[in-house]
Structures are given as structure tokens and as C-alpha cells.
Amino acid sequence: MTQPPPVSSRRGSPRQKHTSKITVYVSDEELLALEHARLGLRATHGLAVDRGRVVREAIAVVLADLDERGEDSVLVRRLRHDTAGK
Secondary structure (H helix, E strand, O other): OOOOOOHHHOOOOOOOOOOOOOOOOOOHHHHHHHHHHHHHHHHHHOOOOOHHHHHHHHHHHHHHHHHHHHHHOHHHHHHHHHHOOO
8 A cells, every 4th residue: 555645745635547446425415515615616726627527626625634643643533433423
């Protein structure tokens, strides 16, 4: 397995032909929030991006935070909170 890129260079990939694919199931509310964010990026910030680009950037952000902060990262804290009651 290859090492992840350094935190400072981690970015979501732009719109391009991607060679790997995953399927992620989301709730209706999550999909609506994603679409609302996409439309807000266009209306408020002039950024015309597709949902895939928003998701890739979100992944890059959360993974960079995990690389940088580890135990104190947003991802670890949220996952711990979600699994605490199980």
C-alpha cells in the first residue's frame, strides 16, 4: 500500500476521468444537503462544481485533518461518538 500524500498537498481531484469508483448510499436528507451545498457554491461563490467534486474535496479535507490531528481529528471524534452507544 502506498503512503498518502503529505497533508499540505492533499486535495480532491478535479473533474476528470477517474479510474476507480465506489458506491456510497446516503439518506434523502444527506443527498438534499449535498445538492443544496452544490447550488450554494454556485449562487454565493460562483463555483460551478458537480456533487462528485464536492464529495472528493470533503474527503480530502477530512483525511488531511486525520493526518494532521490524529486522535483529535473531527473524523475520529465523530466516529467515536457514533459508536459509543453500541
